[in-house]
Amino acid sequence: xxxxxxxxxxxxxxxxxxxxxxxxxxxxxxxxxxxxxxxxxxxxxxxxxxxxxxxxxxxxxxxxxxxxxxxxxxxxxxxxxxxxxxxxxxxxxxxxxxxxxxxxxxxxxxxxxxxxxxxxxxxxxxxxxxxxxxxxxxxxxxxxxxxxxx
Amino acid sequence: xxxxxxxxxxxxxxxxxxxxxxxxxxxxxxxxxxxxxxxxxxxxxxxxxxxxxxxxxxxxxxxxxxxxxxxxxxxxxxxxxxxxxxxxxxxxxxxxxxxxxxxxxxxxxxxxxxxxxxxxxxxxxxxxxxxxxxxxxxxxxxxxxxxxxx
Amino acid sequence: xxxxxxxxxxxxxxxxxxxxxxxxxxxxxxxxxxxxxxxxxxxxxxxxxxxxxxxxxxxxxxxxxxxxxxxxxxxxxxxxxxx
Amino acid sequence: xxxxxxxxxxxxxxxxxxxxxxxxxxxxxxxxxxxxxxxxxxxxxxxxxxxxxxxxxxxxxxxxxxxxxxxxxxxxxxxxxxx
Numbered sequence: 001x002x003x004x005x006x007x008x009x010x011x012x013x014x015x016x017x018x019x020x021x022x023x024x025x026x027x028x029x030x031x032x033x034x035x036x037x038x039x040x041x042x043x044x045x046x047x048x049x050x051x052x053x054x055x056x057x058x059x060x061x062x063x064x065x066x067x068x069x070x071x072x073x074x075x076x077x078x079x080x081x082x083x084x085x086x087x088x089x090x091x092x093x094x095x096x097x098x099x100x101x102x103x104x105x106x107x108x109x110x111x112x113x114x115x116x117x118x119x120x121x122x123x124x125x126x127x128x129x130x131x132x133x134x135x136x137x138x139x140x141x142x143x144x145x146x147x148x149x150x
Numbered sequence: 151x152x153x154x155x156x157x158x159x160x161x162x163x164x165x166x167x168x169x170x171x172x173x174x175x176x177x178x179x180x181x182x183x184x185x186x187x188x189x190x191x192x193x194x195x196x197x198x199x200x201x202x203x204x205x206x207x208x209x210x211x212x213x214x215x216x217x218x219x220x221x222x223x224x225x226x227x228x229x230x231x232x233x234x235x236x237x238x239x240x241x242x243x244x245x246x247x248x249x250x251x252x253x254x255x256x257x258x259x260x261x262x263x264x265x266x267x268x269x270x271x272x273x274x275x276x277x278x279x280x281x282x283x284x285x286x287x288x289x290x291x292x293x294x295x296x297x298x299x300x
Numbered sequence: 301x302x303x304x305x306x307x308x309x310x311x312x313x314x315x316x317x318x319x320x321x322x323x324x325x326x327x328x329x330x331x332x333x334x335x336x337x338x339x340x341x342x343x344x345x346x347x348x349x350x351x352x353x354x355x356x357x358x359x360x361x362x363x364x365x366x367x368x369x370x371x372x373x374x375x376x377x378x379x380x381x382x383x
Numbered sequence: 384x385x386x387x388x389x390x391x392x393x394x395x396x397x398x399x400x401x402x403x404x405x406x407x408x409x410x411x412x413x414x415x416x417x418x419x420x421x422x423x424x425x426x427x428x429x430x431x432x433x434x435x436x437x438x439x440x441x442x443x444x445x446x447x448x449x450x451x452x453x454x455x456x457x458x459x460x461x462x463x464x465x466x
Contacts, residue, residue, distance in 0.1 A: 024188030038174030120382025270465025287462035
């Protein structure tokens with residue numbers, strides 16, 4: 001079972017994690033949450049732009065591929081849009097499975113592909129109130145994605 | 151900052167996760183929770199025996215090694231003892247860091263070493279009320295540990 | 301064809317989306333980018349590093365050599381930075 | 384020396400811990416296991432697969448060839464199955 005969402009509301013992690021399938025056969029839940037960093041006081045927030053429709057579509061596609069690749073029981077993937085203040089969660093990914101290896105791998109896979117394939121863009125909002133630059137894509141993220149090549 | 155504990159009380163994951171250091175520089179939290187499986191209705195619970203003192207000591211040693219190996223901000227590792235019913239959490243490990251790779255790696259490392267090095271033993275309690283066998287160690291867990299050899 | 305722009309591509313072009321009538325010379329995503337670059341300074345600036353621009357046709361990622369005439373909606377945007 | 388047993392090692396020996404006076408022949412963890420095996424049927428059964436038994440000296444894992452006479456507390460147990 002797959003739950004994906006893009007929301008302008010602050011992420012209540014427990015509410016979203018409650019969507020993750022947990023049966024009597026579930027022995028492992030691996031969760032990742034990404035947060036807005038302050039960059040040593042330089043930032044007040046990150047602004048998240050996304051491509052409505054395609055963002056959810058890509059998240060669903062990535063989650064579906066993870067379900068096909070590992071014996072997992074489900075995926076939850078939720079991403080913020082709009083203004084995310086320092087310390088607040090930007091993204092939540094969780095998977096459940098019988099054993100830990102599948103859950104660890106699948107959660108990391110979904111995060112790695114979400115970074116490179118889901119249409120979201122971040123822009124910095126400075127602590128002094130000015131709007132800063134769009135964040136540049138990171139070559140490390142392409143490398144992380146490449147690690148999953150069959 | 152490291153928090154380790156062995157407890158006979160049901161694990162309230164949120165209470166323990168609140169112990170994880172999250173500063174303005176924290177961009178990633180990777181969490182793993184292990185649950186008691188029912189094995190298709192065969193089991194009612196798992197009984198967890200541990201070596202008091204050494205169990206906490208090994209958990210602390212493993213967490214300390216993870217802190218030295220990755221630029222993480224902290225580790226929470228909590229393990230149940232006593233009777234854990236089907237569906238209830240047995241173990242919780244979480245780490246926080248600036249970037250996701252360190253948090254993913256460190257959480258998995260702590261789990262892998264906890265499996266092979268922390269003195270806990272599981273015994274099955276059957277759904278029919280009888281006490282079953284001690285669970286045998288899994289060669290896959292030694293393989294998982296070996297993956298972290300420098 | 302509906303064409304959408306995101307992030308700094310959107311900002312430099314100055315609109316979030318527009319309806320474009322494709323000349324017959326436009327077959328692939330690459331052709332579309334070349335065509336748009338001829339439409340003015342904002343377009344030229346937004347798309348100056350052609351190879352860097354990502355393209356989606358009907359909300360699916362496509363390579364620059366993919367034919368896109370059949371798509372109802374095409375989007376151009378920078379490499380993604382979510383997650 | 385205080386000796387502790389866990390899981391099925393404890394069950395087969397029949398006690399969780401005991402005070403043992405070491406004969407001079409016991410130097411290493413291996414020697415301790417061999418000595419205990421001579422103490423009776425429960426011990427022999429618990430420790431029959433010597434190489435399989437894990438040893439901790441003062442709550443630290445040690446190899447079978449580690450000298451353990453200086454330890455205040457030694458524990459013998461099966462491979463661990465927590466997590």
